[in-house]
Amino acid sequence: MARRDFPRRSDPERSPAPREREPGQTSFLGRWLRRLLVWGTALTLLAAMALAVAVFVTERSLPSYxxxxxxxxxxxxxxxxxxxxxxxxxxxxxxxxxxxxxxxxxxxxxxxxxxxxxxxxxxxxxxxxxxxxxxxxxxxxxxxxxxxxxxxxxxxxxxxxxxxxxxxxxxxxxxxxxxxxxxxxxxxxxxxxxxxxxxxxxxxxxxxxxxxxxxxxxxxxxxxxxxxxxxxxxxxxxxxxxxxxxxxxxxxxxxxxxxxxxxxxxxxxxxxxxxxVKFASEQGQNSARYFTDWVLPQLDLVLPDNDQPIEVWTTLEPAAQHAATDAIQANVPKGAQGALVSLDRDGAVLAMIGGTDYVTSNYNRAVNAVRQPGSAWKLFVYLAALEAGYTPDAKVKDEPVTIDGWSPRNSGGTYAGEIDVRSAFAYSKNTVAAQLGNEVGFGAVANMARRFGITTPINTMPAMVLGSSNVRVIDMVRAFAAVSAKGSAITPYGIRKITSTEGEVLYSHRPDPVQQLVPNYVAAGITDLLQSAVSIGTGRAAQIGRPVAGKTGTTSSNKDGWFLGFSSGITTGVWMGRDDARPVPGLQGGTAPARAFAAFMKIATAKRPPERFDTEVKLPQWQLEPDDESMQANPDGYFYADPDGNIIEPGAQGRTPSADSVVPSGEQGVPVPEGAPAAAGDDFLNRATGRQNEPPRPKPKPSQSPKPN
CATH class of the missing domain: 1.10.3810.10 (Biosynthetic peptidoglycan transglycosylase-like)
Incomplete structure (x- = not known):
């Protein structure tokens, strides 16, 4: 009989054992964790290396301590x-x-x-x-x-x-x-x-x-x-x-x-x-800012191409600046502005006021505004006249005068007749100033103003003698300071030195070489006139109990009022007026400006001894008569005339007259003083004046006055 095979039942007890993992095998998650750890460590090391390199490079690029x-x-x-x-x-x-x-x-x-x-x-x-x-x-x-x-x-x-x-x-x-x-x-x-x-x-x-x-x-x-x-x-x-x-x-x-x-x-x-705890008060920056606004632009000239921290040591005196502020604010008419500049004898700016309030208006009227000076301009007229030969005691006539159709009038419309130059200046006689300007030449007056530091344009019309040319306050103060310095030029300056924050001196002010603007006798003569103007004239309100020399200035319709003067080596100028040039009722140089000048100068000069002015006019032997010639330079560098009108060349004394030094035709009978050369001939005059081959001009009659230059 054939065998029949039946399928076998599965026996759980006899089921095959699970497969064991091979050595070295890991799970999927473990593998990724491991990868992350490895890559993270590597990236961290790379970042650390990059950071170290970056820090090293940055460290090498850092500047020194x-x-x-x-x-x-x-x-x-x-x-x-x-x-x-x-x-x-x-x-x-x-x-x-x-x-x-x-x-x-x-x-x-x-x-x-x-x-x-x-x-x-x-x-x-x-x-x-x-x-x-x-x-x-x-x-x-x-x-x-x-x-x-x-x-x-x-x-x-x-x-x-x-x-x-x-x-x-x-x-x-x-x-x-x-x-x-x-x-x-x-x-x-x-x-x-x-x-x-x-x-x-x-x-x-x-x-x-x-x-x-x-x-x-x-x-x-x-x-x-x-x-x-x-x-x-x-x-x-x-x-x-x-x-x-x-x-x-x-x-x-x-x-x-x-x-x-x-x-x-x-x-x-x-x-x-x-x-x-006591906190420091804020530094006042009102009126002093007018001064710093003027000073700081000069740094580009005295210390160019500097961008390091610096300390600028200036000439400003805090007590003087405070006194100047008070003097202007206490005396300036309502609705008007005021300006003040004060210089020491070497030109150092001690105080500067450019307006009544810097916060309201930072426009610096002391150095930027140009205004007519009025009779303060007569300083230059009388300087030219004194240089031409006038003296404070010389006689002049205060009378009506007309020059090229212009007829000046005195304040009040009165005329004093014959008076001396001192009185004419002290009482600011316009007619006398006009005659003197016409006599010495309006060009000579303009040249004198330019010589004394006026930088603005100057006209040479007859009315210029009464201050019709616009000027700056600081320029006028500079001119009066030169008179105070006995005729030597003065340059205003505001920076004494500049240092680094560590104290190293980067710049130090050096005085300019001495430059004589007029002979000593001219400076003495104008100082005499300026002192008289304060003692007995229009500037009496500027008296401070010590010698003061100065001059008032008032323009038409009371638009501007000035007073400028000096005492004890300090020269100060005050201007008052409106920015729109409208009249200021009652404003005259001898009122508010003179009072402000006095209020300031009493404090500014308090620690200085009074100084007597040198007003003794010692005329040189070669001094000319006023109508003969206006000297524009030192005679030792040119030529001059003796009291008899003889032209004397430098070093010509005791020299035998040359063929050029002949007596002009028609004057052979005029005796020549012993020891003096004969008058110069036309050839010499032509060479001296640069007029080659110019025919001689007819000599004016004695009664005629020279025409203005």
Missing amino acids: ERMKSTQTGQTIVVRASDGSEIVTLGPSYGRWVPYERIPQTLKDAILSVEDRRFEDHWGVDPVGIARSVWVRIQYGQWRQGASTITQQLARNIFLNNSRTFDRKIREALLALAIERKFTKDQVLELYLNKVYFGGGAYGVDSAARKFFGHSGEQLSLAEASIIAGLVKAPSHYSPTADPDAAVKRAKTVLGTMVRANKLTPAESAAVDLKG
Whole structure:
């Protein structure tokens, strides 16, 4: 019988055993974890290497420590008065550099407590601080705590800007790591405290201390240090000059932070008297700004191509400037403006007022405005007349006169008849000034004004003798200062020296060589006239109890009032009037301007001894009669005439007359004084005056006056 095969049942007990994994085999997840670990480690190593290379390259590119110290944004210019006090600071103010060892420890502790408590532990970037900042962000949903270290802030201040981009943060961190590798912690903190911005334009601890407390950054008390440290977070909000209460409140927070950082004990913190801190008052920048606006453009001339922080030591005297401000404001008529310039005997500007209020109008009328000087212009008329041979005692006639259709009138319409030159000047007789100008030549008067420093255009019409040409206040003061200097030229200047912030002298003013504008006897004569104008004439209101010489000036319809004069080596000029040149009722040079001059000069000269003027006119032997000739140069460099009219060449005394020195035809009978050469002939005159081959002009009759030049 055939066998029948039946399928066998499966026996669970006899089922085959599962296949064992081969050695070295891993799961899919394990393989990917392993790959991630390997690649992550590799990438981390590559990133670390790249970071190390980047830090190394950045470190090599960093400037030296000395260069880092001098790096700053913009040029700082500190303008100082003659006594060293600060007038104004322009641009960012960095103050003096304070070395690490001289920075108060209380300030170091305060800054580290509020800005970077882990400063000594990190490498420029603080991972703990970053983690804490992120955690706060998660808790509150916004960034409420910064993670920038002091080193990062330093890198941002020196090399970067304040933009909040991710790229800037990466570069900031890279620079911070490089800085920490190149410099020590003490150097980093020194750089930071000397460069961080504290508000009010003050960069660095010394600048901030001087601005807010009026003293050096090396002298900060604990209370002041806490205020300074609190400014870094928000300089404009916590600035003592903007909100002293906010600054004090922030300082309390700083003190509390110092306690938590174990830099202070609670008792020490409680003992700090923040309300007793005295803040420095803001420097006055009103009237003195007229002066600084005039001085600072001169830096391009005396110190070109300089972009380093500098200190400009000027000639301005604070007491004189204050007195000038008070004198103008107390005397200027309502609705009018006033200007004042005061020079020392060497030309140093002691005070300058360009208007009644700089805030309202910064237009400097002392150096920019051009106005008619009125009778103050007669200074040049009488200078020309004295140089031509007149003396203060010479007789002139105050009478009606007409010159080329122009008929000047005296103030009040009266005429005194025959008077001396001194009285004519003292009482500002217009008719006499017109006659003198016509006699010496209007061109000679214009040349005299130009010689004494008038820079504006000068007309030579007859009315010019009464001040019809526009002038600047500072130019007129310069002219009067030259008279005070006995006829020597004076150049106004306002900068004595320029130094670096470390005290290195970069520029020092040097006086100009002495230049004599007129002979001494002319300067003595005009000083005599100017003194008489104050003693008995129109300038009596300018008397100050010591010798004063000066001159008033008033233009038609009382549009301008002037007084210019000098005493004890100080020359001052005052102008008053309206900017629109409208009349000012009652304004005359002998009223408000003279009173302002006196008020100022009483204070300006208070510490100087009175000085007597040299008014003794010692005429030279070659002095001419007024109608003969107007001398325009030193006779020793040209030629002159003796009392008998004989032309004498320099060095011709005792010389045998040449063939050219013949007696003119028709005058052979005139005797020649013993020892004097004969009068010059036409050939000599032609050579001396440059008129070659010009026929001789007929000699005017004695009764005729020379025509104006």
